[in-house]
Amino acid sequence: MLEIKNLHASVDGKEILRGINLTVNAGEVHAIMGPNGAGKSTLSNVLAGRDGYEITQGEVIYKNENLLALEAEERAQRGVFLAFQYPVEIPGVSNIYLLKAALNAVRKYQGLDELDAIDFLTLVRSKMELVKMDEQFLHRSVNEGFSGGEKKRNEILQMALLEPSLAILDETDSGLDIDALKIVSEGVNALRSQQRSIIMITHYQRLLDYIVPDFVHVLSKGQIVKSGDKELAKELEKTGYSWVDEQPEGVSA
Amino acid sequence: MAEQKQQIEEFVPQEYAAGFITDIEADSLPAGLSEDIVRQISQIKGEPEFLLEWRLQAYRHWLTLETPEWAHVHYPEINYQDISYYSAPKKKTDGPKSLDEVDPELLRTYEKLGVPLDERARLAGVAVDAVFDSVSVANTFQDKLAEQGILFMPFSKAVHEHPELIKQYLGSVVPYKDNYYAALNSAVFSDGSFVYIPKGVRCPMELSTYFRINAANTGQFERTLIIADDDSYVSYLEGCTAPMRDENQLHAAVVELVAMDRAQIKYSTVQNWYPGDENGKGGIYNFVTKRAACRGESSKVSWTQVETGSAITWKYPSVVLQGDNSVGEFYSVAVTNNMQQADTGTKMIHLGKNTSSTIISKGVSAGRSQNAYRGLVRVGPNADNARNYTECDSLLMGDKSAAHTFPYIEVKNPTAKVEHEASTSKISEDQLFYCKQRGLDLEDAVSMIVNGFCKQVIRELPMEFAVEAQNLLGLSLEGSVG
Numbered sequence: 001m002l003e004i005k006n007l008h009a010s011v012d013g014k015e016i017l018r019g020i021n022l023t024v025n026a027g028e029v030h031a032i033m034g035p036n037g038a039g040k041s042t043l044s045n046v047l048a049g050r051d052g053y054e055i056t057q058g059e060v061i062y063k064n065e066n067l068l069a070l071e072a073e074e075r076a077q078r079g080v081f082l083a084f085q086y087p088v089e090i091p092g093v094s095n096i097y098l099l100k101a102a103l104n105a106v107r108k109y110q111g112l113d114e115l116d117a118i119d120f121l122t123l124v125r126s127k128m129e130l131v132k133m134d135e136q137f138l139h140r141s142v143n144e145g146f147s148g149g150e151k152k153r154n155e156i157l158q159m160a161l162l163e164p165s166l167a168i169l170d171e172t173d174s175g176l177d178i179d180a181l182k183i184v185s186e187g188v189n190a191l192r193s194q195q196r197s198i199i200m201i202t203h204y205q206r207l208l209d210y211i212v213p214d215f216v217h218v219l220s221k222g223q224i225v226k227s228g229d230k231e232l233a234k235e236l237e238k239t240g241y242s243w244v245d246e247q248p249e250g251v252s253a
Numbered sequence: 254m255a256e257q258k259q260q261i262e263e264f265v266p267q268e269y270a271a272g273f274i275t276d277i278e279a280d281s282l283p284a285g286l287s288e289d290i291v292r293q294i295s296q297i298k299g300e301p302e303f304l305l306e307w308r309l310q311a312y313r314h315w316l317t318l319e320t321p322e323w324a325h326v327h328y329p330e331i332n333y334q335d336i337s338y339y340s341a342p343k344k345k346t347d348g349p350k351s352l353d354e355v356d357p358e359l360l361r362t363y364e365k366l367g368v369p370l371d372e373r374a375r376l377a378g379v380a381v382d383a384v385f386d387s388v389s390v391a392n393t394f395q396d397k398l399a400e401q402g403i404l405f406m407p408f409s410k411a412v413h414e415h416p417e418l419i420k421q422y423l424g425s426v427v428p429y430k431d432n433y434y435a436a437l438n439s440a441v442f443s444d445g446s447f448v449y450i451p452k453g454v455r456c457p458m459e460l461s462t463y464f465r466i467n468a469a470n471t472g473q474f475e476r477t478l479i480i481a482d483d484d485s486y487v488s489y490l491e492g493c494t495a496p497m498r499d500e501n502q503l504h505a506a507v508v509e510l511v512a513m514d515r516a517q518i519k520y521s522t523v524q525n526w527y528p529g530d531e532n533g534k535g536g537i538y539n540f541v542t543k544r545a546a547c548r549g550e551s552s553k554v555s556w557t558q559v560e561t562g563s564a565i566t567w568k569y570p571s572v573v574l575q576g577d578n579s580v581g582e583f584y585s586v587a588v589t590n591n592m593q594q595a596d597t598g599t600k601m602i603h604l605g606k607n608t609s610s611t612i613i614s615k616g617v618s619a620g621r622s623q624n625a626y627r628g629l630v631r632v633g634p635n636a637d638n639a640r641n642y643t644e645c646d647s648l649l650m651g652d653k654s655a656a657h658t659f660p661y662i663e664v665k666n667p668t669a670k671v672e673h674e675a676s677t678s679k680i681s682e683d684q685l686f687y688c689k690q691r692g693l694d695l696e697d698a699v700s701m702i703v704n705g706f707c708k709q710v711i712r713e714l715p716m717e718f719a720v721e722a723q724n725l726l727g728l729s730l731e732g733s734v735g
Contacts, residue, residue: 049689049690050686050690051682072689072690073689073690073692073693075690076690081690082690084687084690088681088683088684088687090687090702091706092704092705092709093701093702093704093708098691101691101697102691102692105692105693105694105697106692109692162691
């Protein structure tokens with residue numbers, strides 16, 4: 001599904017990612033953990049195609065294509081989905097309008113017809129149950145006036161609707177109380193499948209109690225310094241990230 | 254970031270779909286303006302004496318005026334002697350009585366513009382008056398409307414058939430002395446639409462006028478007069494386009510609305526005059542005076558405008574709230590791109606008691622354009638409990654465009670309540686990335702964000718106009734992302 005090879009990326013001349021290597025197969029859930037400033041969000045932004053990052057070395061192969069050569073919208077149309085850490089507000093644009101435009105953009109790429117209003121609404125309603133969202137959210141402006149939890153649920157709703165092949169969840173647990181965390185996690189778990197890969201980026205082990213990953217990687221100073229299974233996260237919880245920084249550089253899985 | 258920046262600055266020339274020229278023979282007066290020209294226009298139209306007299310007074314007054322220069326717009330001085338003040342497609346007969354007699358070339362022109370004049374071809378109930386250069390070339394559904402006593406016809410026809418109404422109302426809202434361009438229009442106006450809705454009648458369909466400038470070096474000076482008698486209602490739509498030409502062309506219209514007791518007029522405009530090319534060459538100078546009088550008690554007038562065209566737009570659709578409990582509304586979207594300039598807004602003049610007004614203005618500036626909101630809220634000494642709410646929002650795209658806000662508030666009554674809110678924002682990289690990450694391309698993302706910004710105004714438009722306006726917003730901003 002996804003193969004990241006020796007990826008180096010800089011922002012304003014400062015190198016943030018310093019040789020990331022990671023292979024994600026279909027159906028796998030990978031958690032990427034690490035202290036603040038390790039490069040977690042940079043990695044998700046680079047994968048999603050945000051402007052402002054310079055790739056200095058390495059490559060990313062997604063479904064046999066050079067991912068880095070594609071525009072952000074082309075990646076999205078091919079099934080790369082980023083659940084944002086800070087979902088953006090778009091005043092005046094109703095949630096349902098964005099959802100429909102997004103779904104139709106993906107369907108158009110897949111050579112499918114646009115869904116008509118009735119089929120679309122039926123589909124959205126079924127997906128909304130997954131994240132326990134009220135229908136009124138469809139008619140509110142995108143993320144405007146949403147609470148932190150509502151914004152994150154909205155992200156998972158979009159994911160459920162777009163059915164991506166590769167979902168990157170960027171700190172989806174941040175700012176969530178325990179109830180919201182449960183709802184969001186249940187939503188994500190329901191979307192796990194043999195065809196879908198998930199990369200979860202998080203600072204805390206807490207999320208991994210709810211969405212149990214197949215692999216855990218520790219990111220530090222722009223490199224993956226340790227990889228393991230879910231037990232690694234528990235270890236981290238006990239020891240904190242300080243020991244990570246003591247590891248010699250260049251160690252990777 | 255660098256790539257985004259490049260997209261911001263790169264201009265993909267936008268296709269102005271209405272930019273074609275119709276090859277049709279025309280009768281035009283030679284360029285130049287004089288008392289003789291004014292007389293000739295009046296004579297061609299076979300006007301009664303009172304109207305000629307009025308035109309001449311206006312012309313003589315115009316001669317005493319100086320070109321106004323207070324607006325935030327810049328353009329070379331206009332030589333009024335270089336303009337032809339009258340151009341009409343050559344007619345085979347004395348004015349078409351039915352569509353069969355209208356030159357097929359003209360019908361094709363309007364079809365190309367998406368305004369089919371064939372009544373059978375129209376799904377929605379919209380009656381159209383098509384004004385081509387200086388004359389009305391087709392007017393649909395007249396008979397059906399006449400059954401309810403509604404008059405909807407070219408201005409020049411109304412002059413002959415209902416001179417008493419013209420005499421009573423012409424210039425009663427915008428006197429020829431009002432301003433430079435109103436005086437010019439009053440002297441040389443050629444055609445336009447006339448609407449009268451009788452007492453207690455709710456007009457069963459949207460009335461619309463489609464203005465088209467075709468001839469080169471011609472100015473369009475139309476005059477629209479709408480009278481809604483007691484307890485009546487009318488919704489009126491106005492659309493405008495012009496061919497792409499390198500020279501600037503002048504459009505100086507006057508629109509007068511009169512709402513009597515409890516009458517309501519809803520006036521919607523989608524203005525898409527040719528805006529000039531990306532270097533500011535060509536385009537229409539749109540210097541228009543639009544004003545409504547809420548003459549009766551509890552009357553209401555709403556102006557809704559979506560302005561995407563013209564090299565320069567200079568207009569302030571206003572409402573004079575004379576009747577007690579009358580209501581004035583102004584909803585505006587003004588989009589400027591490239592070298593376009595817009596100085597537009599409204600005036601709400603509160604004279605009656607318990608009058609209220611709402612102003613919602615959305616300015617979108619892209620390219621190197623200048624976009625100014627200018628609005629006046631005046632509350633007279635007798636206007637007890639007057640209320641006004643004004644909201645002016647500006648959206649900037651790129652870093653070479655500018656937005657300006659000039660609000661004027663004059664309150665002479667202590668019970669008045671006037672609120673003004675203003676904001677300026679930019680389309681953010683975050684918003685664009687968010688949309689792109691959901692699969693939308695850049696143009697669709699911009700169009701969606703801009704339409705969201707303008708939603709409060711768009712939703713005031715009649716359904717089919719709203720769709721056109723939404724598409725137009727996207728088109729006007731194509732390639733100007735930022």
